[in-house]
Amino acid sequence: MSVNQHTAAELVHNIFDLQRALRGITAAGMKYSDLGPAHTGVLFFIGQGEPLRASALAARLGIGPSALSRQLADLEHYGFVVRLPDPLDGRACQLSLSGEGQAYLAETYERRAETLRNILSEWTEDEAEAASSSVQHLTAAFRSASQQPGGGRTDALRTPRTTHSTGNDGRHHPDPSSKITKEER
Structure with missing residues (x-):
């Protein structure tokens, strides 16, 4: 390693x-009318390219079909997502963004980019590009690992390690620096 x-x-x-x-x-x-980050993430993945099946979207998001189903129902209710017949399998459907969904997503990302631009006002363009490159590199490594057999396991990041240290009293104590807090799960 x-x-x-x-x-x-x-x-x-x-x-x-x-x-x-x-x-x-x-x-x-x-804004009060905004959808939450999970819904916006679903819109983002649907809007990345060609229409896709819900099963492929759930796999890409790393969530179960029932969680995705609830989010899709909400997005369809708002008119942001449409289901189209799958040309290769008439029993299945594919998801795509409606015009309203595309407009909502574009406005949301434009507003978020402006917010980030304001937050990073003291950064240079080179610093922002380096940060973006690092995040892309990390994301690519995560995606690659998730496509390997057994690589999609997230329990390794969620389960606190069980390392111990010996305290001044001679007893073993969990190493507090080795635990992942509840907020990090």
């Missing part, structure tokens, strides 16, 4: 910390 345990543990912590910070910024910038 080229990355040591401490660096990997620190990266896991930083990823979850980034996720929490991003959720906070996203929630603060949401």
